[in-house]
Amino acid sequence: MTYKALITGVGLLAASLFACAQQRLPLYPNGVPNAKEAENLERHEPNAVVDSLAFDISEPSLGLYLAPEDHATGTAVIICPGGGYHTLLTKREGSDVARAFNKRGVTAIVLHYRLPNDRIMIDRSIGPLQDLQQAIKTVRERAPEWHIDPHRIGVMGFSAGGHLAATAGTHHADTYIDNPAGTSLRPDFMLLVNPVISFMDAVGHTGSRTNLLGNQPSDRQLFNFSNELHVDSLTPPTFLVHSGADEVVSVENSLYFYRGLRQHHIAAAMHIYAKGEHGFLTAPSFDEWFGRCIYWMDQLGLK
Template structure:
Protein backbone atom coordinates (compact mmCIF):
# COMPACT_ATOMS: atom_id res chain seq x y z
CA UNK A 1 0.00 0.00 0.00
CA UNK A 2 2.86 2.36 0.89
CA UNK A 3 4.52 1.69 -2.46
CA UNK A 4 1.25 2.30 -4.30
CA UNK A 5 0.82 5.62 -2.50
CA UNK A 6 4.34 6.67 -3.45
CA UNK A 7 3.71 5.79 -7.09
CA UNK A 8 0.41 7.68 -7.03
CA UNK A 9 2.07 10.77 -5.54
CA UNK A 10 4.86 10.58 -8.11
CA UNK A 11 2.39 10.34 -10.98
CA UNK A 12 0.36 13.19 -9.54
CA UNK A 13 3.46 15.35 -9.33
CA UNK A 14 4.49 14.57 -12.90
CA UNK A 15 1.00 15.26 -14.24
CA UNK A 16 0.89 18.49 -12.26
CA UNK A 17 4.19 19.62 -13.70
CA UNK A 18 3.00 18.78 -17.21
CA UNK A 19 -0.18 20.74 -16.64
CA UNK A 20 1.79 23.74 -15.41
CA UNK A 21 4.16 23.41 -18.37
CA UNK A 22 1.24 23.39 -20.81
CA UNK A 23 -0.36 26.35 -19.04
CA UNK A 24 2.82 28.40 -19.19
CA UNK A 25 3.26 27.60 -22.88
CA UNK A 26 -0.39 28.41 -23.58
CA UNK A 27 0.01 31.83 -22.04
CA UNK A 28 3.34 32.72 -23.59
CA UNK A 29 3.77 36.47 -24.00
CA UNK A 30 5.65 37.70 -27.07
CA UNK A 31 6.64 41.17 -28.29
CA UNK A 32 4.91 41.86 -31.57
CA UNK A 33 7.94 43.45 -33.26
CA UNK A 34 11.18 41.86 -32.02
CA UNK A 35 13.19 43.91 -34.53
CA UNK A 36 11.67 47.29 -33.70
CA UNK A 37 8.22 48.90 -33.64
CA UNK A 38 7.24 50.68 -36.87
CA UNK A 39 5.65 54.13 -36.92
CA UNK A 40 7.04 54.77 -33.44
CA UNK A 41 8.69 57.73 -31.76
CA UNK A 42 11.24 57.45 -29.01
CA UNK A 43 9.23 57.84 -25.85
CA UNK A 44 9.13 56.53 -22.30
CA UNK A 45 6.91 53.50 -21.77
CA UNK A 46 4.30 54.71 -19.26
CA UNK A 47 1.80 51.88 -19.71
CA UNK A 48 -0.22 51.19 -16.58
CA UNK A 49 -2.88 48.72 -15.52
CA UNK A 50 -5.71 49.76 -13.24
CA UNK A 51 -8.31 47.63 -11.45
CA UNK A 52 -11.92 48.22 -12.43
CA UNK A 53 -14.95 46.94 -10.56
CA UNK A 54 -16.99 46.30 -13.71
CA UNK A 55 -14.44 44.72 -16.05
CA UNK A 56 -11.67 43.60 -13.65
CA UNK A 57 -8.70 45.39 -15.22
CA UNK A 58 -7.84 48.09 -17.76
CA UNK A 59 -4.60 48.85 -19.62
CA UNK A 60 -3.76 52.46 -20.49
CA UNK A 61 -1.06 54.15 -22.58
CA UNK A 62 -0.05 50.99 -24.41
CA UNK A 63 3.06 51.77 -26.47
CA UNK A 64 4.80 48.38 -26.72
CA UNK A 65 2.48 45.99 -28.58
CA UNK A 66 2.53 42.29 -27.84
CA UNK A 67 0.57 39.08 -28.20
CA UNK A 68 -0.39 36.64 -25.48
CA UNK A 69 -0.70 33.09 -26.72
CA UNK A 70 -3.35 30.64 -25.57
CA UNK A 71 -2.42 27.66 -27.72
CA UNK A 72 -4.16 24.30 -27.78
CA UNK A 73 -1.95 21.18 -27.72
CA UNK A 74 -1.68 19.37 -31.03
CA UNK A 75 -3.79 16.40 -29.89
CA UNK A 76 -6.76 18.69 -29.10
CA UNK A 77 -6.31 21.44 -31.68
CA UNK A 78 -9.00 21.97 -34.30
CA UNK A 79 -6.56 24.09 -36.33
CA UNK A 80 -8.68 27.22 -35.89
CA UNK A 81 -7.18 30.31 -34.28
CA UNK A 82 -8.81 33.56 -33.20
CA UNK A 83 -6.90 36.80 -32.68
CA UNK A 84 -8.79 38.76 -30.01
CA UNK A 85 -8.87 42.58 -30.04
CA UNK A 86 -10.14 43.92 -26.71
CA UNK A 87 -12.31 47.02 -26.69
CA UNK A 88 -11.87 50.29 -24.86
CA UNK A 89 -12.63 53.10 -27.29
CA UNK A 90 -9.01 53.29 -28.54
CA UNK A 91 -8.33 54.80 -25.09
CA UNK A 92 -7.87 51.68 -22.96
CA UNK A 93 -7.89 47.90 -23.33
CA UNK A 94 -10.18 45.50 -21.44
CA UNK A 95 -7.46 42.89 -21.41
CA UNK A 96 -9.15 40.34 -19.15
CA UNK A 97 -12.92 40.47 -19.75
CA UNK A 98 -12.49 40.94 -23.51
CA UNK A 99 -9.18 39.15 -23.78
CA UNK A 100 -7.79 36.37 -21.63
CA UNK A 101 -11.18 35.27 -20.24
CA UNK A 102 -12.52 34.70 -23.75
CA UNK A 103 -9.29 33.04 -24.89
CA UNK A 104 -9.56 30.39 -22.20
CA UNK A 105 -13.10 29.51 -23.27
CA UNK A 106 -11.97 29.15 -26.89
CA UNK A 107 -9.26 26.77 -25.67
CA UNK A 108 -11.89 24.48 -24.14
CA UNK A 109 -13.30 24.08 -27.67
CA UNK A 110 -9.92 23.18 -29.15
CA UNK A 111 -9.52 26.67 -30.65
CA UNK A 112 -6.26 28.53 -30.12
CA UNK A 113 -6.52 32.18 -29.16
CA UNK A 114 -4.10 35.07 -29.41
CA UNK A 115 -4.89 38.19 -27.38
CA UNK A 116 -3.57 41.31 -29.09
CA UNK A 117 -2.19 44.04 -26.83
CA UNK A 118 -2.31 46.77 -29.47
CA UNK A 119 -0.96 50.29 -29.23
CA UNK A 120 -3.38 53.00 -28.19
CA UNK A 121 -3.24 56.02 -30.53
CA UNK A 122 -1.16 58.87 -29.17
CA UNK A 123 0.94 61.57 -30.86
CA UNK A 124 3.53 61.10 -28.11
CA UNK A 125 4.43 57.59 -29.25
CA UNK A 126 3.43 57.40 -32.94
CA UNK A 127 4.20 59.31 -36.12
CA UNK A 128 0.71 58.47 -37.47
CA UNK A 129 -1.58 57.34 -34.64
CA UNK A 130 -4.43 56.49 -37.02
CA UNK A 131 -2.69 53.43 -38.45
CA UNK A 132 -0.90 52.18 -35.32
CA UNK A 133 -3.58 49.72 -34.14
CA UNK A 134 -4.10 48.40 -37.67
CA UNK A 135 -0.35 47.85 -38.07
CA UNK A 136 -0.37 45.81 -34.88
CA UNK A 137 -3.29 43.64 -35.99
CA UNK A 138 -1.73 43.08 -39.41
CA UNK A 139 1.53 42.08 -37.71
CA UNK A 140 -0.38 39.69 -35.44
CA UNK A 141 -2.08 38.04 -38.43
CA UNK A 142 1.26 37.80 -40.20
CA UNK A 143 2.94 36.28 -37.14
CA UNK A 144 0.23 33.67 -36.58
CA UNK A 145 0.27 32.56 -40.23
CA UNK A 146 4.06 32.40 -40.41
CA UNK A 147 4.25 30.33 -37.21
CA UNK A 148 1.13 28.29 -37.89
CA UNK A 149 2.89 24.94 -38.19
CA UNK A 150 4.78 25.46 -34.94
CA UNK A 151 1.59 26.48 -33.13
CA UNK A 152 -0.64 23.70 -34.63
CA UNK A 153 -2.80 26.20 -36.51
CA UNK A 154 -4.25 25.98 -40.00
CA UNK A 155 -3.08 29.20 -41.73
CA UNK A 156 -6.37 29.27 -43.66
CA UNK A 157 -8.43 29.27 -40.46
CA UNK A 158 -7.19 32.43 -38.75
CA UNK A 159 -9.96 34.77 -37.69
CA UNK A 160 -10.22 38.02 -35.75
CA UNK A 161 -12.61 38.80 -32.90
CA UNK A 162 -13.15 42.38 -31.81
CA UNK A 163 -15.14 44.03 -29.05
CA UNK A 164 -16.46 47.59 -29.46
CA UNK A 165 -13.49 49.66 -30.73
CA UNK A 166 -11.65 46.36 -31.06
CA UNK A 167 -14.51 45.41 -33.37
CA UNK A 168 -13.74 48.50 -35.41
CA UNK A 169 -10.12 47.41 -35.61
CA UNK A 170 -11.14 43.89 -36.67
CA UNK A 171 -13.53 45.23 -39.30
CA UNK A 172 -10.82 47.57 -40.60
CA UNK A 173 -8.50 44.60 -41.04
CA UNK A 174 -11.30 42.76 -42.83
CA UNK A 175 -12.05 45.57 -45.28
CA UNK A 176 -8.59 47.11 -45.80
CA UNK A 177 -6.40 44.00 -45.80
CA UNK A 178 -5.00 44.94 -49.24
CA UNK A 179 -3.47 48.09 -47.73
CA UNK A 180 -0.30 46.85 -46.09
CA UNK A 181 1.07 49.02 -43.28
CA UNK A 182 3.87 46.70 -42.10
CA UNK A 183 6.99 45.16 -43.56
CA UNK A 184 5.84 41.97 -45.30
CA UNK A 185 8.69 40.61 -47.45
CA UNK A 186 7.13 37.13 -47.59
CA UNK A 187 3.88 38.64 -48.88
CA UNK A 188 2.00 36.77 -46.17
CA UNK A 189 -1.77 36.97 -46.51
CA UNK A 190 -3.10 39.67 -44.14
CA UNK A 191 -6.79 39.01 -44.75
CA UNK A 192 -8.60 37.42 -41.79
CA UNK A 193 -10.44 34.21 -42.71
CA UNK A 194 -13.46 35.25 -40.63
CA UNK A 195 -14.60 38.05 -38.33
CA UNK A 196 -16.41 37.90 -34.98
CA UNK A 197 -17.69 41.41 -34.17
CA UNK A 198 -19.12 41.96 -30.68
CA UNK A 199 -21.11 45.21 -30.26
CA UNK A 200 -18.65 46.72 -32.72
CA UNK A 201 -17.92 50.28 -33.69
CA UNK A 202 -18.12 50.14 -37.49
CA UNK A 203 -18.73 53.66 -38.73
CA UNK A 204 -17.13 57.02 -38.01
CA UNK A 205 -19.88 59.00 -39.72
CA UNK A 206 -21.68 61.55 -37.54
CA UNK A 207 -25.10 59.92 -37.90
CA UNK A 208 -24.12 56.56 -36.42
CA UNK A 209 -20.45 56.45 -35.46
CA UNK A 210 -18.95 56.40 -31.99
CA UNK A 211 -17.42 59.86 -31.64
CA UNK A 212 -15.15 58.89 -28.74
CA UNK A 213 -13.42 56.10 -30.64
CA UNK A 214 -13.19 58.33 -33.70
CA UNK A 215 -11.55 61.19 -31.79
CA UNK A 216 -9.09 58.85 -30.06
CA UNK A 217 -8.01 57.26 -33.35
CA UNK A 218 -8.17 60.22 -35.73
CA UNK A 219 -7.98 63.29 -33.50
CA UNK A 220 -10.45 66.07 -32.87
CA UNK A 221 -10.67 67.23 -36.49
CA UNK A 222 -10.39 64.26 -38.85
CA UNK A 223 -10.42 64.87 -42.57
CA UNK A 224 -13.26 63.74 -44.80
CA UNK A 225 -10.83 61.26 -46.35
CA UNK A 226 -10.09 59.72 -42.95
CA UNK A 227 -13.77 59.53 -42.03
CA UNK A 228 -14.53 57.74 -45.28
CA UNK A 229 -11.58 55.35 -44.99
CA UNK A 230 -12.33 54.28 -41.43
CA UNK A 231 -16.11 53.95 -41.90
CA UNK A 232 -15.91 50.26 -42.64
CA UNK A 233 -19.50 49.79 -43.77
CA UNK A 234 -18.52 51.77 -46.89
CA UNK A 235 -15.78 49.29 -47.86
CA UNK A 236 -17.52 45.93 -47.71
CA UNK A 237 -17.15 43.92 -50.91
CA UNK A 238 -17.37 40.33 -52.06
CA UNK A 239 -13.95 39.52 -50.55
CA UNK A 240 -14.80 40.75 -47.06
CA UNK A 241 -14.41 37.75 -44.71
CA UNK A 242 -17.46 35.82 -43.46
CA UNK A 243 -18.71 37.66 -40.40
CA UNK A 244 -20.67 37.06 -37.22
CA UNK A 245 -22.15 40.13 -35.51
CA UNK A 246 -23.89 40.46 -32.16
CA UNK A 247 -25.26 43.65 -30.62
CA UNK A 248 -27.96 44.97 -28.31
CA UNK A 249 -30.72 47.16 -29.66
CA UNK A 250 -30.62 48.94 -26.30
CA UNK A 251 -26.91 49.82 -26.56
CA UNK A 252 -26.63 53.51 -25.69
CA UNK A 253 -22.87 53.73 -26.23
CA UNK A 254 -22.40 52.21 -29.69
CA UNK A 255 -25.57 52.33 -31.77
CA UNK A 256 -26.85 49.02 -33.12
CA UNK A 257 -26.92 50.68 -36.56
CA UNK A 258 -23.18 50.00 -36.71
CA UNK A 259 -23.83 46.26 -36.92
CA UNK A 260 -26.91 46.70 -39.11
CA UNK A 261 -25.03 48.73 -41.72
CA UNK A 262 -22.15 46.28 -41.87
CA UNK A 263 -24.50 43.31 -42.14
CA UNK A 264 -26.43 45.01 -44.93
CA UNK A 265 -23.18 45.48 -46.86
CA UNK A 266 -22.29 41.83 -46.36
CA UNK A 267 -25.71 40.76 -47.61
CA UNK A 268 -25.48 43.01 -50.65
CA UNK A 269 -22.17 41.44 -51.62
CA UNK A 270 -23.27 37.87 -50.86
CA UNK A 271 -20.77 37.37 -48.04
CA UNK A 272 -21.71 34.62 -45.60
CA UNK A 273 -22.82 36.34 -42.42
CA UNK A 274 -24.97 35.99 -39.32
CA UNK A 275 -26.23 38.63 -36.92
CA UNK A 276 -28.07 38.49 -33.62
CA UNK A 277 -29.66 41.57 -32.05
CA UNK A 278 -30.80 41.40 -28.43
CA UNK A 279 -33.74 43.50 -27.31
CA UNK A 280 -32.07 44.26 -23.97
CA UNK A 281 -28.51 44.56 -22.74
CA UNK A 282 -26.07 47.39 -22.25
CA UNK A 283 -22.86 48.01 -24.18
CA UNK A 284 -20.35 45.30 -23.38
CA UNK A 285 -23.09 42.92 -22.17
CA UNK A 286 -22.10 43.60 -18.56
CA UNK A 287 -25.36 42.18 -17.18
CA UNK A 288 -27.26 40.86 -20.20
CA UNK A 289 -27.19 38.79 -22.27
CA UNK A 290 -25.03 36.27 -20.42
CA UNK A 291 -21.66 35.28 -21.83
CA UNK A 292 -22.83 31.73 -22.49
CA UNK A 293 -25.84 33.04 -24.41
CA UNK A 294 -24.09 35.27 -26.94
CA UNK A 295 -20.87 33.25 -27.10
CA UNK A 296 -22.88 30.10 -27.78
CA UNK A 297 -24.46 31.74 -30.83
CA UNK A 298 -21.00 32.82 -31.96
CA UNK A 299 -19.50 29.34 -31.73
CA UNK A 300 -22.59 27.77 -33.28
CA UNK A 301 -22.00 29.94 -36.35
CA UNK A 302 -18.33 28.95 -36.35
CA UNK A 303 -19.42 25.33 -36.32
CA UNK A 304 -21.62 25.91 -39.35
CA UNK A 305 -18.52 27.13 -41.19
CA UNK A 306 -16.52 24.10 -40.05
CA UNK A 307 -14.30 26.16 -37.76
CA UNK A 308 -14.71 24.12 -34.54
Protein backbone atom coordinates (compact mmCIF):
# COMPACT_ATOMS: atom_id res chain seq x y z
CA MET A 1 0.00 0.00 0.00
CA THR A 2 1.32 3.41 -0.93
CA TYR A 3 1.68 6.20 1.64
CA LYS A 4 -1.00 8.18 -0.17
CA ALA A 5 -3.43 5.25 -0.09
CA LEU A 6 -2.73 4.69 3.60
CA ILE A 7 -3.41 8.33 4.46
CA THR A 8 -6.58 8.29 2.36
CA GLY A 9 -7.78 5.13 4.11
CA VAL A 10 -7.11 6.57 7.55
CA GLY A 11 -8.92 9.76 6.62
CA LEU A 12 -11.96 7.84 5.38
CA LEU A 13 -12.00 5.73 8.52
CA ALA A 14 -11.83 8.81 10.72
CA ALA A 15 -14.62 10.45 8.74
CA SER A 16 -16.70 7.29 9.03
CA LEU A 17 -16.20 7.09 12.78
CA PHE A 18 -17.11 10.76 13.16
CA ALA A 19 -20.23 10.29 11.06
CA CYS A 20 -21.31 7.41 13.30
CA ALA A 21 -20.69 9.50 16.39
CA GLN A 22 -22.57 12.59 15.28
CA GLN A 23 -25.25 13.67 12.86
CA ARG A 24 -25.94 17.38 12.41
CA LEU A 25 -29.64 18.00 11.78
CA PRO A 26 -31.48 21.26 11.10
CA LEU A 27 -33.81 22.01 14.00
CA TYR A 28 -36.54 23.46 11.78
CA PRO A 29 -36.60 21.73 8.38
CA ASN A 30 -39.52 23.90 7.25
CA GLY A 31 -38.34 27.31 8.38
CA VAL A 32 -37.26 28.99 11.61
CA PRO A 33 -40.09 30.67 13.55
CA ASN A 34 -39.82 34.17 15.03
CA ALA A 35 -37.12 34.99 12.46
CA LYS A 36 -36.34 38.01 10.32
CA GLU A 37 -34.80 37.90 6.87
CA ALA A 38 -31.09 38.25 7.67
CA GLU A 39 -27.72 37.01 6.53
CA ASN A 40 -26.37 33.98 8.38
CA LEU A 41 -23.23 35.28 10.12
CA GLU A 42 -22.52 32.20 12.26
CA ARG A 43 -18.83 31.76 12.99
CA HIS A 44 -16.68 29.45 15.08
CA GLU A 45 -13.50 30.50 16.84
CA PRO A 46 -10.85 28.52 18.72
CA ASN A 47 -10.32 29.51 22.32
CA ALA A 48 -7.35 28.62 24.49
CA VAL A 49 -9.47 28.23 27.63
CA VAL A 50 -12.62 26.43 26.45
CA ASP A 51 -11.47 24.97 23.09
CA SER A 52 -14.22 26.25 20.81
CA LEU A 53 -16.81 29.03 20.65
CA ALA A 54 -19.75 29.61 18.31
CA PHE A 55 -21.19 33.08 17.66
CA ASP A 56 -24.18 34.60 15.84
CA ILE A 57 -26.16 31.39 15.49
CA SER A 58 -29.27 32.11 13.44
CA GLU A 59 -29.93 28.66 11.96
CA PRO A 60 -30.31 26.32 14.96
CA SER A 61 -29.41 22.66 14.71
CA LEU A 62 -29.08 19.42 16.63
CA GLY A 63 -25.87 17.45 17.03
CA LEU A 64 -27.09 13.86 17.47
CA TYR A 65 -24.85 11.42 19.34
CA LEU A 66 -26.61 8.06 19.41
CA ALA A 67 -25.67 5.65 22.18
CA PRO A 68 -24.04 2.42 20.95
CA GLU A 69 -26.78 -0.12 20.33
CA ASP A 70 -25.10 -2.83 22.40
CA HIS A 71 -25.50 -0.88 25.66
CA ALA A 72 -28.05 1.83 24.95
CA THR A 73 -30.26 2.50 27.98
CA GLY A 74 -33.07 4.35 26.21
CA THR A 75 -32.33 7.59 28.07
CA ALA A 76 -31.57 10.78 26.14
CA VAL A 77 -30.20 14.15 27.26
CA ILE A 78 -30.53 17.39 25.28
CA ILE A 79 -27.46 19.50 26.10
CA CYS A 80 -27.59 23.31 26.12
CA PRO A 81 -24.05 24.76 26.15
CA GLY A 82 -23.39 27.93 28.10
CA GLY A 83 -21.99 31.25 27.01
CA GLY A 84 -24.11 34.00 28.56
CA TYR A 85 -26.61 33.99 25.67
CA HIS A 86 -23.75 35.59 23.68
CA THR A 87 -21.78 32.55 22.52
CA LEU A 88 -21.88 28.76 22.85
CA LEU A 89 -19.10 26.57 24.27
CA THR A 90 -19.81 23.88 21.73
CA LYS A 91 -17.02 21.46 22.64
CA ARG A 92 -16.34 21.65 26.38
CA GLU A 93 -20.03 21.98 27.22
CA GLY A 94 -21.30 20.20 24.14
CA SER A 95 -19.63 17.43 22.17
CA ASP A 96 -17.26 16.39 24.98
CA VAL A 97 -20.18 15.86 27.36
CA ALA A 98 -22.22 14.11 24.66
CA ARG A 99 -19.47 11.53 24.14
CA ALA A 100 -19.20 10.99 27.90
CA PHE A 101 -22.92 10.22 27.99
CA ASN A 102 -22.54 7.83 25.06
CA LYS A 103 -20.01 5.80 27.06
CA ARG A 104 -22.74 5.36 29.68
CA GLY A 105 -25.30 4.21 27.12
CA VAL A 106 -27.13 7.56 27.01
CA THR A 107 -28.00 9.22 23.72
CA ALA A 108 -27.02 12.89 23.72
CA ILE A 109 -28.26 15.74 21.58
CA VAL A 110 -26.28 18.99 21.56
CA LEU A 111 -28.57 21.92 20.86
CA HIS A 112 -26.99 24.73 18.85
CA TYR A 113 -29.65 27.26 19.81
CA ARG A 114 -30.11 30.75 18.40
CA LEU A 115 -28.34 33.51 20.26
CA PRO A 116 -30.66 36.46 21.03
CA ASN A 117 -30.28 39.26 18.53
CA ASP A 118 -32.76 41.84 17.26
CA ARG A 119 -31.12 41.54 13.83
CA ILE A 120 -32.43 37.99 13.35
CA MET A 121 -35.41 37.73 15.73
CA ILE A 122 -38.79 39.38 16.04
CA ASP A 123 -38.82 38.65 19.78
CA ARG A 124 -35.32 37.91 21.07
CA SER A 125 -36.54 36.87 24.53
CA ILE A 126 -38.24 33.66 23.37
CA GLY A 127 -35.88 32.54 20.57
CA PRO A 128 -33.69 30.17 22.65
CA LEU A 129 -36.73 28.72 24.46
CA GLN A 130 -38.44 28.06 21.14
CA ASP A 131 -35.37 26.15 20.03
CA LEU A 132 -35.25 24.00 23.16
CA GLN A 133 -38.97 23.29 22.99
CA GLN A 134 -38.54 22.29 19.35
CA ALA A 135 -35.62 20.04 20.34
CA ILE A 136 -37.69 18.30 23.03
CA LYS A 137 -40.56 17.88 20.57
CA THR A 138 -38.23 16.50 17.89
CA VAL A 139 -36.51 13.99 20.17
CA ARG A 140 -39.82 12.80 21.65
CA GLU A 141 -41.44 12.37 18.24
CA ARG A 142 -38.40 10.59 16.80
CA ALA A 143 -37.81 8.48 19.90
CA PRO A 144 -38.74 5.14 18.25
CA GLU A 145 -36.38 5.83 15.34
CA TRP A 146 -33.51 6.71 17.69
CA HIS A 147 -34.27 3.89 20.20
CA ILE A 148 -35.12 6.36 22.97
CA ASP A 149 -37.73 5.94 25.68
CA PRO A 150 -40.02 8.99 25.16
CA HIS A 151 -40.50 9.18 28.94
CA ARG A 152 -36.76 9.43 29.67
CA ILE A 153 -35.77 12.60 27.84
CA GLY A 154 -33.92 15.14 29.96
CA VAL A 155 -32.32 18.53 29.45
CA MET A 156 -28.87 19.60 30.61
CA GLY A 157 -27.63 23.17 30.74
CA PHE A 158 -24.45 24.99 31.65
CA SER A 159 -24.55 28.55 32.98
CA ALA A 160 -26.89 30.48 30.64
CA GLY A 161 -27.67 27.13 29.05
CA GLY A 162 -28.76 26.12 32.54
CA HIS A 163 -31.13 29.07 32.56
CA LEU A 164 -32.53 27.91 29.24
CA ALA A 165 -32.95 24.32 30.49
CA ALA A 166 -34.59 25.50 33.72
CA THR A 167 -36.92 27.76 31.73
CA ALA A 168 -38.06 24.77 29.68
CA GLY A 169 -38.64 22.83 32.89
CA THR A 170 -40.65 25.53 34.64
CA HIS A 171 -42.55 26.88 31.60
CA HIS A 172 -43.37 23.64 29.79
CA ALA A 173 -47.09 24.47 29.74
CA ASP A 174 -46.38 27.62 27.71
CA THR A 175 -46.01 26.63 24.05
CA TYR A 176 -43.91 28.91 21.84
CA ILE A 177 -43.68 26.64 18.79
CA ASP A 178 -46.03 24.96 16.34
CA ASN A 179 -47.11 21.72 18.04
CA PRO A 180 -50.17 20.35 16.24
CA ALA A 181 -49.89 16.87 17.78
CA GLY A 182 -49.77 18.26 21.29
CA THR A 183 -46.46 16.53 22.02
CA SER A 184 -45.36 17.03 25.61
CA LEU A 185 -42.70 19.75 25.90
CA ARG A 186 -41.92 18.89 29.53
CA PRO A 187 -38.43 17.47 30.12
CA ASP A 188 -38.48 14.29 32.21
CA PHE A 189 -35.49 15.50 34.24
CA MET A 190 -33.01 18.38 34.40
CA LEU A 191 -29.24 18.51 34.94
CA LEU A 192 -28.14 22.06 35.77
CA VAL A 193 -24.44 22.91 35.96
CA ASN A 194 -23.53 26.26 37.60
CA PRO A 195 -26.81 27.54 36.18
CA VAL A 196 -28.15 31.03 35.86
CA ILE A 197 -31.59 30.71 37.45
CA SER A 198 -32.69 34.19 38.47
CA PHE A 199 -32.78 37.51 36.65
CA MET A 200 -33.49 39.46 39.81
CA ASP A 201 -30.90 42.05 40.82
CA ALA A 202 -29.91 40.34 44.09
CA VAL A 203 -28.50 37.16 42.51
CA GLY A 204 -29.12 37.28 38.78
CA HIS A 205 -26.43 37.27 36.11
CA THR A 206 -26.64 40.69 34.48
CA GLY A 207 -24.87 39.71 31.27
CA SER A 208 -27.19 36.81 30.48
CA ARG A 209 -30.22 38.92 31.37
CA THR A 210 -29.17 41.79 29.11
CA ASN A 211 -28.31 39.51 26.20
CA LEU A 212 -31.68 37.76 26.40
CA LEU A 213 -34.00 40.63 27.33
CA GLY A 214 -32.15 43.79 26.31
CA ASN A 215 -31.00 46.77 28.35
CA GLN A 216 -34.39 47.70 29.78
CA PRO A 217 -36.38 44.56 30.58
CA SER A 218 -39.83 45.04 32.03
CA ASP A 219 -40.77 43.88 35.51
CA ARG A 220 -42.98 41.27 33.87
CA GLN A 221 -40.03 39.89 31.89
CA LEU A 222 -37.80 39.78 34.96
CA PHE A 223 -40.47 37.86 36.84
CA ASN A 224 -41.21 35.52 33.94
CA PHE A 225 -37.56 34.56 33.39
CA SER A 226 -36.60 34.20 37.06
CA ASN A 227 -37.13 30.48 37.23
CA GLU A 228 -36.93 30.11 41.00
CA LEU A 229 -40.31 31.86 41.08
CA HIS A 230 -41.99 29.26 38.85
CA VAL A 231 -41.16 25.95 40.49
CA ASP A 232 -44.32 23.92 41.10
CA SER A 233 -45.42 20.32 41.60
CA LEU A 234 -44.90 19.54 37.87
CA THR A 235 -41.31 20.78 37.70
CA PRO A 236 -39.11 17.85 36.61
CA PRO A 237 -36.68 16.08 38.97
CA THR A 238 -33.47 18.09 39.03
CA PHE A 239 -29.75 17.65 39.65
CA LEU A 240 -27.81 20.82 40.52
CA VAL A 241 -24.06 21.31 40.79
CA HIS A 242 -22.27 24.59 41.53
CA SER A 243 -19.17 26.03 43.16
CA GLY A 244 -19.54 28.18 46.24
CA ALA A 245 -16.53 30.12 44.96
CA ASP A 246 -18.17 30.95 41.61
CA GLU A 247 -17.63 34.68 41.04
CA VAL A 248 -19.52 34.82 37.74
CA VAL A 249 -22.84 33.17 38.58
CA SER A 250 -23.61 33.23 42.29
CA VAL A 251 -24.26 29.89 43.96
CA GLU A 252 -27.44 31.50 45.30
CA ASN A 253 -28.99 30.70 41.92
CA SER A 254 -28.78 26.98 42.62
CA LEU A 255 -29.70 27.40 46.29
CA TYR A 256 -32.89 29.32 45.48
CA PHE A 257 -33.94 26.77 42.88
CA TYR A 258 -33.22 23.83 45.18
CA ARG A 259 -35.28 25.46 47.91
CA GLY A 260 -38.23 25.71 45.53
CA LEU A 261 -37.83 22.07 44.51
CA ARG A 262 -37.80 21.02 48.17
CA GLN A 263 -40.91 23.05 48.93
CA HIS A 264 -42.79 21.23 46.17
CA HIS A 265 -41.40 17.78 47.03
CA ILE A 266 -39.56 17.37 43.72
CA ALA A 267 -36.86 14.68 43.63
CA ALA A 268 -33.66 16.73 43.61
CA ALA A 269 -29.98 16.61 44.47
CA MET A 270 -27.50 19.44 44.84
CA HIS A 271 -23.71 19.40 45.16
CA ILE A 272 -21.85 22.54 46.18
CA TYR A 273 -18.05 22.53 45.91
CA ALA A 274 -15.93 24.71 48.18
CA LYS A 275 -13.45 25.41 45.38
CA GLY A 276 -13.77 25.83 41.66
CA GLU A 277 -14.35 28.70 39.28
CA HIS A 278 -17.30 29.21 36.97
CA GLY A 279 -17.30 26.46 34.37
CA PHE A 280 -15.12 24.17 36.52
CA LEU A 281 -12.07 24.95 34.39
CA THR A 282 -9.63 23.63 37.02
CA ALA A 283 -11.81 22.16 39.78
CA PRO A 284 -13.71 20.00 40.38
CA SER A 285 -12.59 17.57 37.68
CA PHE A 286 -15.03 16.49 35.00
CA ASP A 287 -15.08 12.92 36.29
CA GLU A 288 -15.87 14.17 39.81
CA TRP A 289 -18.97 16.23 39.08
CA PHE A 290 -20.14 14.18 36.09
CA GLY A 291 -19.85 11.02 38.19
CA ARG A 292 -22.23 12.51 40.75
CA CYS A 293 -24.61 13.40 37.94
CA ILE A 294 -24.56 9.82 36.65
CA TYR A 295 -25.04 8.46 40.18
CA TRP A 296 -28.17 10.60 40.59
CA MET A 297 -29.50 9.39 37.26
CA ASP A 298 -28.87 5.80 38.38
CA GLN A 299 -30.79 6.40 41.60
CA LEU A 300 -33.82 7.63 39.67
CA GLY A 301 -33.65 4.76 37.19
CA LEU A 302 -32.78 7.10 34.34
CA LYS A 303 -29.74 5.18 33.17
